[in-house]
Amino acid sequence: MRPRRGILFVLSAPSGAGKTTLAREAVNKIPALELSISLTTRAPRKGEVDGVDYYFVSEAEFKQRLARGELAEHANVFGAWYGTLRLPLERAIAEGRDMLLDIDVQGARQISALYGPDVVRIFVIPPTFADLEIRLRQRATEDEVRIQERLARARAEYQAYPEYDYLIINSERTEAVKKLWAVAVAERLKVSRLSRDFAPWN
Ligand code: 5GP
Numbered sequence: 357m358r359p360r361r362g363i364l365f366v367l368s369a370p371s372g373a374g375k376t377t378l379a380r381e382a383v384n385k386i387p388a389l390e391l392s393i394s395l396t397t398r399a400p401r402k403g404e405v406d407g408v409d410y411y412f413v414s415e416a417e418f419k420q421r422l423a424r425g426e427l428a429e430h431a432n433v434f435g436a437w438y439g440t441l442r443l444p445l446e447r448a449i450a451e452g453r454d455m456l457l458d459i460d461v462q463g464a465r466q467i468s469a470l471y472g473p474d475v476v477r478i479f480v481i482p483p484t485f486a487d488l489e490i491r492l493r494q495r496a497t498e499d500e501v502r503i504q505e506r507l508a509r510a511r512a513e514y515q516a517y518p519e520y521d522y523l524i525i526n527s528e529r530t531e532a533v534k535k536l537w538a539v540a541v542a543e544r545l546k547v548s549r550l551s552r553d554f555a556p557w558n
Contacts, residue, residue: 358551359550360452360549360550360551361452361474362448362449362450362453362455363454363476363544363549364445364449364457365454365455365456365457365536365540366459366463366477367457367459368459368460368464368513368516368520369479370509370510370513371492371510372489372492372495372510373482373526374480374482375480379456383456385537386537388453388454389454390453391458392444392445392455392457393407393408393411394410394438394440394441394458395410395411395418395421395427395438395440396410396436396437397414398410398438400412402497415437418430418437426442427440427441427442428441430466431460431462431463431466433460433462434509438460440467445471449471449474454544460513461513461516476539477519478520478536478539480523480524481525482526483525483526488510489507
């Protein structure tokens with residue numbers, strides 16, 4: 357018997373908030389937290405590895421898997437498709453394992469609608485909008501048009517933070533990871549997540 361159901365920690369942030377790095381560090385530092393690997397039709401960036409950062413798939417494959425009902429959520433971001441596989445999530449919930457999903461606001465809404473009480477939503481922002489712009493430019497993987505696109509989208513995404521359960525202002529990564537850790541620890545202790553027949557004293 358599992359003492360509790362698994363939790364889906366959904367991490368959303370405007371592009372450039374340092375979320376991907378934060379997500380990677382969180383799964384390294386927080387015990388028993390697995391990173392959900394998304395499907396995407398976008399091209400790999402330098403250094404990205406198929407099956408580690410994303411499953412890089414063609415648009416045809418993405419559409420096919422979507423039609424077969426394999427995706428728990430999907431969204432089009434900057435002209436590319438992104439989606440989360442349903443099976444690993446449902447297995448994790450049933451087996452009492454926790455997963456971290458690094459997905460956008462549209463995806464977070466779909467995951468919430470599907471898995472309600474098993475979802476914890478966390479929004480990450482840099483301290484100021486200017487910080488976001490600096491981080492985006494430092495990354496230098498996009499041209500100016502793309503940067504402007506991401507900045508405009510970031511402003512729009514920012515408006516969604518009241519829909520989330522937690523807000524983390526990412527001024528210092530170690531601090532942000534600690535905050536994420538605190539959220540995970542507290543959420544894991546919630547009585548409402550325990551199996552009905554959980555009886556620690558028996
Ligand atoms: P990037 O291309 O920079 O890795 O990601 C762009 C945006 O897509 C980020 O906001 C990221 O969180 C989001 N994203 C990544 N994977 C998924 C996914 O599976 N579903 C959704 N809805 N968004 C995703």
